[in-house]
Amino acid sequence: MKAVEIKKDIFWVGAKDWNLREFHGYNTPDGSTYNSYLIMDDKVTLVDGVKAYMSSEQIARVKSVVDFAKIDYVVVNHVEQDHSGSVPEIMKLAPQAIVVTNAAGKMALEAHFDTTGWQYHIVKTGDVLNIGKRNLSFLTTPMLHWPDSMMTYVAEDKLLLPNDGFGQHLCCEALLAKDYPNDLVVKAAKSYYANILFPYGMQAEKALSSAAEMKLDIDMIAPSHGLIWSGKDEVNQILSLYDTWAKGKTVKKAVIAYDTMWGATAKLAETAMAEFQDAGIAVVKHNLGVSHISDVMTDILDAEYVLIGNPTLNNQMFPRVAAFVTYLKGLAPKGKKGLAFGSYGWRAGVVKEIKQVMDDLGWQTAEVFEEKYTPKSDILEQFAQRVRDFIKM
Numbered sequence: 428m429k430a431v432e433i434k435k436d437i438f439w440v441g442a443k444d445w446n447l448r449e450f451h452g453y454n455t456p457d458g459s460t461y462n463s464y465l466i467m468d469d470k471v472t473l474v475d476g477v478k479a480y481m482s483s484e485q486i487a488r489v490k491s492v493v494d495f496a497k498i499d500y501v502v503v504n505h506v507e508q509d510h511s512g513s514v515p516e517i518m519k520l521a522p523q524a525i526v527v528t529n530a531a532g533k534m535a536l537e538a539h540f541d542t543t544g545w546q547y548h549i550v551k552t553g554d555v556l557n558i559g560k561r562n563l564s565f566l567t568t569p570m571l572h573w574p575d576s577m578m579t580y581v582a583e584d585k586l587l588l589p590n591d592g593f594g595q596h597l598c599c600e601a602l603l604a605k606d607y608p609n610d611l612v613v614k615a616a617k618s619y620y621a622n623i624l625f626p627y628g629m630q631a632e633k634a635l636s637s638a639a640e641m642k643l644d645i646d647m648i649a650p651s652h653g654l655i656w657s658g659k660d661e662v663n664q665i666l667s668l669y670d671t672w673a674k675g676k677t678v679k680k681a682v683i684a685y686d687t688m689w690g691a692t693a694k695l696a697e698t699a700m701a702e703f704q705d706a707g708i709a710v711v712k713h714n715l716g717v718s719h720i721s722d723v724m725t726d727i728l729d730a731e732y733v734l735i736g737n738p739t740l741n742n743q744m745f746p747r748v749a750a751f752v753t754y755l756k757g758l759a760p761k762g763k764k765g766l767a768f769g770s771y772g773w774r775a776g777v778v779k780e781i782k783q784v785m786d787d788l789g790w791q792t793a794e795v796f797e798e799k800y801t802p803k804s805d806i807l808e809q810f811a812q813r814v815r816d817f818i819k820m
């Protein structure tokens with residue numbers, strides 16, 4: 428396994444996880460990568476690790492360029508174990524190396540691993556570390572994705588190493604986004620943002636404005652997952668998409684997520700879909716018995732309208748709907764319009780719990796719509812009217 432040079436004397440030394448199909452509840456049909464970078468300068472610097480079970484791949488790639496005894500710095504941008512899992516093994520091979528991280532990173536490393544004997548260089552936003560011909564600058568970005576997250580910038584190479592930021596769960600032969608269909612990389616980046624960074628829009632906006640204040644000149648963004656954005660056009664594309672997502676901008680689009688037991692809630696979902704279609708508004712319908720909740724979230728990212736349909740089971744929310752609502756609550760999208768609907772046999776009111784979640788998220792919500800057993804045509808017309816009113820809300 429060899430390193431791949433991405434800029435003069437800067438190498439990709441990560442690992443490709445072709446088999447990954449799930450990342451803490453997020454569906455990853457295209458696998459993922461854990462990207463690590465090796466900077467060969469007067470002070471040899473390794474940036475980020477990989478998952479523990481892929482350590483040998485990272486180690487082999489590093490060894491194809493340099494002996495571990497020559498590594499001076501190990502930058503830990505983020506301690507979640509997909510990036511720090513191999514760090515203990517790296518520190519065994521390079522005990523002389525100094526770990527460069529921020530104060531929260533040091534605390535997190537010590538909470539995860541036996542760090543006895545590790546030496547640290549603690550940085551904060553704006554700090555600069557000279558490694559020879561290059562200067563590394565640091566930008567702490569708490570909650571993008573954990574309290575310890577930070578980005579490393581190499582001014583001389585106009586290179587940003589943002590760890591989780593701008594990543595995608597995508598594994599393929601290519602290393603650079605320009606060598607892969609653009610629409611597929613953007614789709615993967617959107618899905619990644621929706622399922623990993625959605626709750627942290629404010630922090631993403633802050634990071635983008637801090638980067639602007641620091642006047643970072645960037646012509647390559649090399650994240651720790653997926654493909655590398657290279658060239659001004661691609662860099663501007665992903666920065667602009669992040670600006671849109673972080674601000675919670677929506678388009679005229681509806682997402683209907685529902686489940687069904689005997690077809691009643693499905694009939695309501697179809698009625699709602701027809702109303703959006705008639706109004707000329709794009710609409711996506713997800714049966715939660717078929718669609719994965721992470722794909723639903725990707726569609727919700729830029730949707731103005733979100734409708735959730737629930738068939739009551741044993742006087743409770745239907746389990747797959749409950750799982751989706753819990754996931755939604757955690758990812759906490761803002762600025763949506765919400766309508767909860769559903770069916771019941773003998774206990775009405777369960778969909779109010781869904782409306783409550785929407786209200787708690789600060790959404791503009793319509794009154795819930797619930798039908799006992801199977802909705803007949805007059806009920807479907809009442810619901811259609813409710814949806815028409817909702818569209819105009």
Ligand code: FEO
Nearest residue numbers: 507509572573591
């Ligand atoms: Fe890719 Fe927050 O770890």
